[in-house]
Amino acid sequence: MTPRPIGRRGFTLIELLMAVGLSALVFAALASLTGTAARHHLHAVKSAGAQMNAALAFKDVERELSGATFLLSPALRGLEAQTLEGCANAAPAVGGGAPVPIDPARPMSFFAFCQAGGTFYHHALAGCPAAYRCGSSPVTAVGGGGHRVAAAFFRPSREDSVRVSLTAVSGDITAARAGTFSVAVAAGMNP
Secondary structure (H helix, E strand, C coil): CCCCCCCCCCCCHHHHHHHHHHHHHHHHHHHHHHHHHHHHHHHHHHHHHHHHHHHHHHHHHHHHHHCCCEEEECCCCCCEECCEEEEECEECECCCCCCEECCCCCCCEEEEEEEECCEEEEEEEECCCCCCCCCCCCCEEECECCEEEEEEEECCCCCCEEEEEEEEEECCEEEEEEEEEECCCCCCECC
């Protein structure tokens, strides 16, 4: 570098180019860090959404099965179904026919869990069985808006249990919940 003449102020061209180059490196590093932080945040949000959907759906199933006395679907033991249907305060009538109330002073209630279009639906209706269409009102839905919940229900050879597997997906994130629930299945009763 050549010394500056006395009385001249300012920067040389080389000094300015070095300052611009260093500034560009600093800004590139900051942009990279910001992008990485944004990707990690998005991943955390998707993961939390998937876990929350799986937990909510699982809790709904657990609540209904804790009061269930009669399972309609899956009807056959040893088979997996996409729908779980059952009733509370109901027992099968001896000789077939419509279920009868266990306690005549309390109404029978019906629940169904089904899936349509990637959304997991929970129907809760009066009577047993009750007519419904998956996804129609009244219903509680889990999923939608980019989140999907898939369910599988399996009734092992034991009549009083149901194995539930739920998988919630949000983008590329998957959260799963599974469990086996005992059901206080009522014996057949005379109407």
